[in-house]
Amino acid sequence: MRSVLGDRRALAVLLGPALLVYTLVMLVPMGWSLGYTFFKGNVIEGFTFGGFGNFEKLWHDSQAHSALWFTFKYAIAVSIGQVLCGYLLALLYVFVLRKSSAVVRTLVFFPVILPTVAVALMFQKLFAVAPQNGLANAALDGLGLHHGDWFASAGGSFVVLVVMDVWRSMGFYGVLIFAGLVDIPDETLESARLDGATGWRLIRHIVLPLSAPVLLSSVVFSINGTLKVFDSVLALTNGGPGSDTTPLTLYMFRTAFSYGDYGYGSTIASLLTVVCLGVTLVIFRFSRRDLTKG
Amino acid sequence: MHKILRTRRIAVLAAAATSSLLLSACGGGGTVGGGDAKAFSLTINDDNHIVQEELTALSKGTCAAQNKALPLKIQTLPIGNVDQKVQLLAGQNALPVQFAAGGTPQLTKTLDKAGQVLDLEKTLKDLGVWDDLQPAAIKTVENLYGKFNVMPYQFNIEGIWYNKKLFADHHLTTPATYDQLVAAAAKFKGAGITPFAADGKDGWPLTRLVSGYLYRELGPDALQAVADGKARLTDPPYVKAAQAIADLGKAGYFGKGVGSIDYDTATQQFLTGKAAMFYMGSWALGDFNDKTKNTIGADNVGFMSFPTVAGGKGSADQIPANVGLPVAVSAKSYDAKVGDWLSCITKNYGAASLKDQGTVSGFKPHGDTGSLPPLTQTVQDTISKTTTSILWFEALFNTKATETSQTNAAPLVTGSLSAKDFMQKIQTDLDNG
Numbered sequence: 001m002r003s004v005l006g007d008r009r010a011l012a013v014l015l016g017p018a019l020l021v022y023t024l025v026m027l028v029p030m031g032w033s034l035g036y037t038f039f040k041g042n043v044i045e046g047f048t049f050g051g052f053g054n055f056e057k058l059w060h061d062s063q064a065h066s067a068l069w070f071t072f073k074y075a076i077a078v079s080i081g082q083v084l085c086g087y088l089l090a091l092l093y094v095f096v097l098r099k100s101s102a103v104v105r106t107l108v109f110f111p112v113i114l115p116t117v118a119v120a121l122m123f124q125k126l127f128a129v130a131p132q133n134g135l136a137n138a139a140l141d142g143l144g145l146h147h148g149d150w151f152a153s154a155g156g157s158f159v160v161l162v163v164m165d166v167w168r169s170m171g172f173y174g175v176l177i178f179a180g181l182v183d184i185p186d187e188t189l190e191s192a193r194l195d196g197a198t199g200w201r202l203i204r205h206i207v208l209p210l211s212a213p214v215l216l217s218s219v220v221f222s223i224n225g226t227l228k229v230f231d232s233v234l235a236l237t238n239g240g241p242g243s244d245t246t247p248l249t250l251y252m253f254r255t256a257f258s259y260g261d262y263g264y265g266s267t268i269a270s271l272l273t274v275v276c277l278g279v280t281l282v283i284f285r286f287s288r289r290d291l292t293k294g
Numbered sequence: 295m296h297k298i299l300r301t302r303r304i305a306v307l308a309a310a311a312t313s314s315l316l317l318s319a320c321g322g323g324g325t326v327g328g329g330d331a332k333a334f335s336l337t338i339n340d341d342n343h344i345v346q347e348e349l350t351a352l353s354k355g356t357c358a359a360q361n362k363a364l365p366l367k368i369q370t371l372p373i374g375n376v377d378q379k380v381q382l383l384a385g386q387n388a389l390p391v392q393f394a395a396g397g398t399p400q401l402t403k404t405l406d407k408a409g410q411v412l413d414l415e416k417t418l419k420d421l422g423v424w425d426d427l428q429p430a431a432i433k434t435v436e437n438l439y440g441k442f443n444v445m446p447y448q449f450n451i452e453g454i455w456y457n458k459k460l461f462a463d464h465h466l467t468t469p470a471t472y473d474q475l476v477a478a479a480a481k482f483k484g485a486g487i488t489p490f491a492a493d494g495k496d497g498w499p500l501t502r503l504v505s506g507y508l509y510r511e512l513g514p515d516a517l518q519a520v521a522d523g524k525a526r527l528t529d530p531p532y533v534k535a536a537q538a539i540a541d542l543g544k545a546g547y548f549g550k551g552v553g554s555i556d557y558d559t560a561t562q563q564f565l566t567g568k569a570a571m572f573y574m575g576s577w578a579l580g581d582f583n584d585k586t587k588n589t590i591g592a593d594n595v596g597f598m599s600f601p602t603v604a605g606g607k608g609s610a611d612q613i614p615a616n617v618g619l620p621v622a623v624s625a626k627s628y629d630a631k632v633g634d635w636l637s638c639i640t641k642n643y644g645a646a647s648l649k650d651q652g653t654v655s656g657f658k659p660h661g662d663t664g665s666l667p668p669l670t671q672t673v674q675d676t677i678s679k680t681t682t683s684i685l686w687f688e689a690l691f692n693t694k695a696t697e698t699s700q701t702n703a704a705p706l707v708t709g710s711l712s713a714k715d716f717m718q719k720i721q722t723d724l725d726n727g
Contacts, residue, residue: 043381044381044384045404045408124554128551129551130555131551149551149554152551152552152553154710240704241702241704242719243701257382258377258378258697
């Protein structure tokens with residue numbers, strides 16, 4: 001084995017095709033997209049060199065700023081919701097339901113496998129006011145909490161979007177974190193209990209630090225997934241009302257493919273890449289701290 | 295040495311195989327460029343049933359021979375995806391033979407500049423069927439695109455359809471002025487009837503009201519002046535028009551949840567008597583004449599032009615007209631078989647559309663048109679009396695401004711966006727377009 005791995009030609013033969021495929025489907029399009037940022041135009045009319053014009057436009061574009069703000073707002077709200085609900089579910093599975101949690105886990109995981117469009121249509125009906133009052137509004141009305149058209153305001157649409165995406169994905173994070181929690185040795189938990197650590201103290205000083213690695217993975221998964229949200233927004237609100245729930249991805253898609261401005265669309269895509277990279281680096285930097293040392 | 299050569303050969307072979315696989319995958323397929331169309335393909339939005347159904351009927355009837363030589367193949371897409379698909383296919387020289395000309399004439403003009411759109415005036419003249427087109431339709435297409443390059447499968451006028459019985463029950467006459475229209479709306483709302491059914495989800499039926507007000511206030515050149523840069527949408531008279539429609543929404547005249555109501559729901563609201571008025575084009579005649587959909591009865595549907603505005607320069611006989619969903623033909627897929635189809639359609643579509651769908655098209659009706667429903671006859675009479683036709687709000691806008699206008703129409707009437715901000719957003723897109 002060592003002789004094979006030491007042979008450069010063998011390595012080239014074994015890795016070459018995969019590297020070539022990776023280069024052609026990942027690196028070349030990325031480079032190509034980066035190249036487009038310096039051009040104006042589209043595939044129908046052709047391209048003209050525009051220098052840093054697209055970056056300057058991005059700097060002054062209020063729609064891009066609002067899309068970036070919405071992207072951050074959505075990513076933070078949904079990530080907190082997903083990971084927190086997932087963590088609470090995992091605690092429920094491990095410490096309350098114990099071995100009988102399989103059925104609950106399956107039920108809570110079920111929305112994860114549903115198509116986003118189907119879920120979005122369901123939530124549209126749930127929160128609708130026209131042509132009929134949806135179930136959520138009917139329930140709120142029953143409690144004396146009257147609410148108007150959720151989808152007519154930026155705030156209402158945002159709330160429905162966050163509730164939908166947290167509901168849809170918390171089962172995934174529940175199972176992911178559950179896998180981390182069951183790895184905590186029973187002896188450790190038992191000795192902590194003997195030392196008097198129960199309830200919140202047990203979670204705060206024993207469970208939370210020991211599940212930190214899986215929590216970190218969940219946060220990285222969640223933040224990167226939510227920063228690139230596209231399908232659920234498109235299906236639920238189509239970016240509206242107006243452009244109030246339009247994230248960067250949808251703005252980029254529309255700019256490139258609806259408005260036929262590939263150069264500026266690529267510039268927005270580059271911004272999104274930088275944002276994802278930056279946020280991930282910040283999370284990893286933060287995670288270097290040893291949580292077990294307070 | 296032999297071993298090294300063999301390794302190199304394997305490496306080269308692996309790289310070549312991978313590259314060829316990737317390149318073949320990137321190459322795409324189904325290109326119909328060069329006039330070698332395998333089917334008389336049509337890409338069209340899924341909410342337009344009339345054109346699809348009529349072309350299918352022709353393919354089984356009068357144009358069966360053309361269909362045998364080049365079978366009709368229809369692909370439908372949600373309305374918002376048609377422009378995207380057309381742009382992507384145009385970039386690969388893979389446009390279908392016919393495609394819906396999209397939400398804005400600007401895209402068709404761009405495709406035309408790139409040599410992708412067939413010059414239909416020349417083609418139909420060469421085919422000897424040019425005289426089978428309605429002159430009014432030719433003029434409308436030329437107004438929109440600068441030349442005749444789309445098939446006018448529909449020819450529509452727009453205005454306010456109203457429930458005659460509800461008007462009579464509430465002792466209201468047909469409003470002749472905007473103030474009377476608002477007064478009628480107030481009376482209906484007071485009686486628990488939604489005054490206007492409106493598709494706020496798609497937005498355009500609301501922005502049509504803004505342009506209706508603008509044309510009556512400033513005259514038929516109101517939006518041409520914006521396109522020419524002589525006026526801005528942020529000028530006070532333009533903002534006033536948006537404010538007038540925002541006020542209708544503020545007063546609750548579109549009912550609740552207008553932003554969630556789609557085309558079918560709005561149509562249903564009107565045709566089941568839940569709404570008194572409905573701003574729409576005559577393409578809705580198919581639904582109005584359909585007894586299963588229209589429970590108020592076709593006899594109870596009246597048509598009025600957008601009323602005049604006090605002190606305004608426009609008049610009510612200036613009616614918005616359009617060619618419905620115009621369909622362009624790909625220049626690169628044109629051949630004799632496509633020509634045979636276009637010829638057959640131009641000769642026969644007019645009468646067939648009237649007979650089968652009860653809708654008016656831009657083709658002259660020859661032969662048996664059946665007995666026209668009274669509503670269709672009303673539309674035909676109105677078209678013949680119209681001397682000045684006007685365009686819709688977004689007709690001269692670019693794609694981005696069109697989308698901004700339509701997606702912000704519901705916020706305008708629900709009060710979450712001011713009239714000034716609504717017009718400012720569109721003007722910004724026009725300035726940057």
